[in-house]
Amino acid sequence: MPNLIKNKSLKELNTFGINSIADNFYELNSDIDIFEFIAEIDKVAKPIYFLGAGANTLFTSNFNGSIAKINTKGIVLKFEDDDYLYVEANAGVVWDDFVSFCVANKYYGAENLIAIPGTVGAAPIQNIGAYGVEAKDIIHMVYYYDIESFTLNQLEANSCKFAYRDSIFKNELKDKIIITKVLFKLSKKPTFKLSYGNINDALKIKGIISPDIFVISATIKEIRDSKLPNIEVIGNAGSFFKNPIISKEKLEELILDFPSIVSYDVSDTEVKLAAGWLIDNAGLKGYQIGGAAVHQNQALVLINKDNASGKDVMDLSKYIQKEIKQIYGVDLFPEVIFV
Numbered sequence: 001m002p003n004l005i006k007n008k009s010l011k012e013l014n015t016f017g018i019n020s021i022a023d024n025f026y027e028l029n030s031d032i033d034i035f036e037f038i039a040e041i042d043k044v045a046k047p048i049y050f051l052g053a054g055a056n057t058l059f060t061s062n063f064n065g066s067i068a069k070i071n072t073k074g075i076v077l078k079f080e081d082d083d084y085l086y087v088e089a090n091a092g093v094v095w096d097d098f099v100s101f102c103v104a105n106k107y108y109g110a111e112n113l114i115a116i117p118g119t120v121g122a123a124p125i126q127n128i129g130a131y132g133v134e135a136k137d138i139i140h141m142v143y144y145y146d147i148e149s150f151t152l153n154q155l156e157a158n159s160c161k162f163a164y165r166d167s168i169f170k171n172e173l174k175d176k177i178i179i180t181k182v183l184f185k186l187s188k189k190p191t192f193k194l195s196y197g198n199i200n201d202a203l204k205i206k207g208i209i210s211p212d213i214f215v216i217s218a219t220i221k222e223i224r225d226s227k228l229p230n231i232e233v234i235g236n237a238g239s240f241f242k243n244p245i246i247s248k249e250k251l252e253e254l255i256l257d258f259p260s261i262v263s264y265d266v267s268d269t270e271v272k273l274a275a276g277w278l279i280d281n282a283g284l285k286g287y288q289i290g291g292a293a294v295h296q297n298q299a300l301v302l303i304n305k306d307n308a309s310g311k312d313v314m315d316l317s318k319y320i321q322k323e324i325k326q327i328y329g330v331d332l333f334p335e336v337i338f339v
């Protein structure tokens with residue numbers, strides 16, 4: 001059984017930098033650690049929270065249970081066919097190390113997901129996405145332990161119920177499983193997606209007409225770095241809220257009052273609103289509660305400005321939800337998980 005650490009500060013283990021104290025803390029560094037932890041789960045104080053890099057987690061107070069940090073490493077090319085390469089990574093692998101591995105080897109498909117903080121094991125949970133690509137586009141299989149039945153299972157991507165920042169792991173399987181490995185399917189041929197955001201513009205400025213995987217990933221990283229606060233300097237969890245999906249009818253109503261509202265088509269009947277625009281237009285950039293604030297440049301990012309507590313961030317997020325509902329009649333839902 002992995003070592004138990006009592007009263008562990010989680011400050012360095014969540015990107016918000018919230019100084020929550022966990023009553024019990026375990027680090028699972030190998031498949032054997034995971035196996036033993038689950039085998040002896042009856043003895044582990046509840047509730048249990050499986051933690052990756054804490055890049056999508058808000059600790060709202062001290063944690064009166066057990067944190068199990070997944071720290072298993074290892075990336076391996078399992079097999080290949082004429083068109084695809086199948087790469088397996090353990091859950092604790094840093095996501096960006098996995099993407100960098102793919103880029104370095106010219107395994108195509110993951111490059112737009114460069115520089116997203118977090119671990120491989122958490123990527124399927126909310127189907128991470130950026131610049132027109134989602135984890136579901138490259139996930140082939142997810143391997144997990146079912147904690148209750150103590151069985152090792154696998155789910156093919158098309159059974160994971162992947163949707164916008166959503167999956168079966170956030171719903172039916174929530175709190176019931178621990179993801180151990182993910183098998184990815186990368187392409188042998190370039191399949192670049194450059195139309196999203198300002199990738200094409202950034203490449204044009206550089207005078208690059210036929211970019212390769214190295215230039216594309218570097219350019220996307222530069223764009224991200226210029227837009228998002230550095231987690232090493234300012235605690236945050238990236239986009240705090242999901243972009244709300246509303247009907248086209250509702251959009252037409254909103255356009256009458258807010259002609260410059262930003263939206264993207266998602267189907268014949270629905271659009272996705274830019275949550276950042278809603279917050280910015282509500283005049284909330286820079287708004288602060290306790291030590292938590294809305295980022296001055298990126299309204300969708302809440303920051304730990306001044307030694308914030310988890311409650312400060314939670315109170316700020318609730319205030320924003322209330323204001324957005326009042327102004328636009330639209331519900332905002334957090335992307336970040338409150339613990």
Ligand SMILES: Cc1cc2nc3c(=O)[nH]c(=O)nc-3n(C[C@H](O)[C@H](O)[C@H](O)COP(=O)(O)OP(=O)(O)OC[C@H]3O[C@@H](n4cnc5c(N)ncnc54)[C@H](O)[C@@H]3O)c2cc1C
Nearest residue numbers: 052053054055056057117118119121122128129179237238
């Ligand atoms: C600066 C910044 C930028 C970001 N940009 C993006 C972006 O562009 N796109 C995007 O989609 N997200 C983005 N995010 C959010 C974050 O990167 C992702 O949600 C990421 O997947 C979180 O990984 P993690 O390991 O830190 O998860 P954690 O916060 O540790 O955990 C998240 C959830 O996954 C569960 N979990 C973690 N590992 C396992 C496991 N092995 N088994 C079972 N459950 C597990 C946890 O219990 C929790 O429910 C950003 C975050 C930051 C800080």
